[in-house]
Structure formats: structure tokens, C-alpha cells
Amino acid sequence: MSQITLIKNAEVFAPRSLGRCDVLVAGDRVAKIDQNIDLPESLGQTVDADGAWLIPGLVDSLVHISGGGGEGGFGSRTPELDVRDAVSAGVTTVVGALGTDATTRTLNELFGKAKALEAQGITSFIQTGSYQVPVNTLTGSVRSDVMLVDNIIGVGELAISDHRSSHPSREELIRIAADARVAGLLSGKGGVVSVHVGDGPGRLSPLFDVVEHSEIPITQFYPTHMNRHESLLTHGVAFTRAGGFIDFTTSTTEEILASGELRASCALKLALEQGASINQITFSSDAQGSLTNFCEQGELQDLEVGAIASLFDEFRRAVQDEGVELSQALQVVTRNPARALGLKGKGQIVTGRDADLILVDRERFQITHVMARGRWQMFDRHVRTARLFG
Ligand code: ZN
Numbered sequence: 001m002s003q004i005t006l007i008k009n010a011e012v013f014a015p016r017s018l019g020r021c022d023v024l025v026a027g028d029r030v031a032k033i034d035q036n037i038d039l040p041e042s043l044g045q046t047v048d049a050d051g052a053w054l055i056p057g058l059v060d061s062l063v064h065i066s067g068g069g070g071e072g073g074f075g076s077r078t079p080e081l082d083v084r085d086a087v088s089a090g091v092t093t094v095v096g097a098l099g100t101d102a103t104t105r106t107l108n109e110l111f112g113k114a115k116a117l118e119a120q121g122i123t124s125f126i127q128t129g130s131y132q133v134p135v136n137t138l139t140g141s142v143r144s145d146v147m148l149v150d151n152i153i154g155v156g157e158l159a160i161s162d163h164r165s166s167h168p169s170r171e172e173l174i175r176i177a178a179d180a181r182v183a184g185l186l187s188g189k190g191g192v193v194s195v196h197v198g199d200g201p202g203r204l205s206p207l208f209d210v211v212e213h214s215e216i217p218i219t220q221f222y223p224t225h226m227n228r229h230e231s232l233l234t235h236g237v238a239f240t241r242a243g244g245f246i247d248f249t250t251s252t253t254e255e256i257l258a259s260g261e262l263r264a265s266c267a268l269k270l271a272l273e274q275g276a277s278i279n280q281i282t283f284s285s286d287a288q289g290s291l292t293n294f295c296e297q298g299e300l301q302d303l304e305v306g307a308i309a310s311l312f313d314e315f316r317r318a319v320q321d322e323g324v325e326l327s328q329a330l331q332v333v334t335r336n337p338a339r340a341l342g343l344k345g346k347g348q349i350v351t352g353r354d355a356d357l358i359l360v361d362r363e364r365f366q367i368t369h370v371m372a373r374g375r376w377q378m379f380d381r382h383v384r385t386a387r388l389f390g
Contacts, residue, residue, distance in 0.1 A: 111126060153189045290303050
């Protein structure tokens, strides 16, 4: 028998504000949203969520789920994602990608890790490809990867304007984007190319160049790390004005901030002030990737690992520190990334869609409960997610 749960009296942000209502979950879907729903005790569980916000599970559009880089040598290889860290951070959907190291990290590993996360209860998609071109693939081509492998939704993270990139030519970028696009159209997926943008002076020029010289629409590219510095942010705002999505990275360190990076929350505020549409901006954690700080001579200064908890933290900062309206800040970590990557049924609380839900204590602005596809993975601050080993 499928599980039935009623969440009562929460203030619901879907991410649009729906006011105080009750949400009924049946199986893995939201069955009903209404002012007053009652559920006989014998039919299922009722949770009183008075004093809480009910929001969609967060969608993290870039996580190096099987580990990212390790730019400090083999001893610095970053570890894979622990599902419990994702759950306690309120992330119910992750999009995994390889990072700087696509030589000792493989797409086979990435695929296996995504399947493990699914088995542990959260939704996990992956990207084919790699930083470098020609891109790595699982089945021999971008087109067959996107079409034939159920959880591959596009390409990423392809690197541009970075000393670690292989500096793809216009033709190479067009070919990859066209293959991803057609495969996406044929298989009902986004087919988007997620792009790592480094701190090189080219900024987003390679993408603008492709859009200008081909029939590839700007939404086929989804550039990340756009809060790396203010000049990149300004270029990103121009990208949104042309109809594209841009992504800000939430994982950072004090050293990286001191060298000019903007906190994602602060970048959001600035981008809105510069006229970007809230509908075109997303946050992702870049968790398990290496947070590198290179000096002007290109030497590595320090290296830390990205944290998935930073996604919720920056959403909270956007509201509490930067004064962004709650429903607006929320869409940046829920509905917008789902739209940018074409993840159907994710990032919104809507009848008939996946029951990925979070309860947030309004007083403390703290996650207390996390439901992924209808099952409580965290209940009253206790992570319940089952792992076979430890
Ligand atoms: Zn990156």
C-alpha cells in the first residue's frame, strides 16, 4: 500500500507564496493542496507544521557527486558526496558532473554514484562530458549518451575562459551544443551544456560568439561560477538579458572571497540591481569540487572542498542579509535550476508532481524535515536516510 502523509498548517511557498495550507502526499507525489484537508488516522500520518514554511526540496544543479578535482596532487583528490549531507542540506535533487579531473574520475563511476544516491532516496541526474574537449562520453557520443542513458540529461561541466580548460574552438562548442540539443529534443530532456567559466579575460565571449554565429539558442548553455568576480557578473547579467540562465556558486572560502569573489547571495542582489530577471538566475553548490585559490602567477595557494550545505546557507543569506523576498530567493534554488536543465516535476510544489518537500522552522530559519519522493529522509532534525555501510 502506498504511503500517505498529510502536512497541516504550514505556510507554503511553492516557491510562489500559497499562504497557509495543507498538503497531502500519496506515494511519491503531491496529491492535493488545499486550505483544510483531513486524514483519518488509520489512513496515514499527519504532521502539524504550524510555525514552519513548507518549501520544495532544493535542486542542486552542479555537484561533483563522485568527487571533483584535486589540483594539489593526488593526495588532494576530493571525496564523493555523502547522501546524508545532501539530505540534511535539504537537497532532494542533484545533478552530478565530472570536474577538473576526468582522467582518473570516469563517467562509469559518476553513473554508479548517481544510481547509489537514487537507491538511497534522492533524485540524481548526471551530465556526460568533461572540462576538456573532445568530451568524455559513456557510449561513444554525446548524442547517444543523452538519448540512451536514462539519467544523463546534458553535457557538463565544459570549461571555458580557464587555464584548466582545453580552450574549445567555436566549431567544437557548436558541435557539442548541437548534438546535446538534438538528443535532448528526441529524448524529451533538456540537452543543455553546463559551462564552467574560469577567471580568464574571455569571460562569456565564447558563448556569445556561438549564439551569434549559429542557430544554437542561448538557453542551450548554462554558465556557472558567474559570481567569481564583479566583471564576470556584469557579463552574466548581459547573458540573462539575452534570455540565458546564469548560475552562482555557493561554496566558497574566506580566501577566495578576499580575492574578489562575491557571495552568491550578494551576487544575486547585485544582479537584480543591474536589471537581471530573477527567473534567469540559479545557485548551485559545486559540492565535492575543489575550491582553488591561485595567485596571479598561477600557483595554487590553498584548496578546500565545496559543501552542499552552502546552497541553503546562501538562500538564507539572500533573504536575511540581502533582503531578497523569500519566494524570489527560493526560486533560485528550486524552480529556476529545474527549468534551466529541463527537470520535469522538480523544484515546485504542485499537485501531481514529485513530493520533494522541506519544512523550515521560521524562527530559526533552519531545516527540520526533508521528504524526498514521498518519504521522510529527515524528520525533526534526525536524518533517517539508510546507507548500507555506516
Ligand atoms: Zn567548475
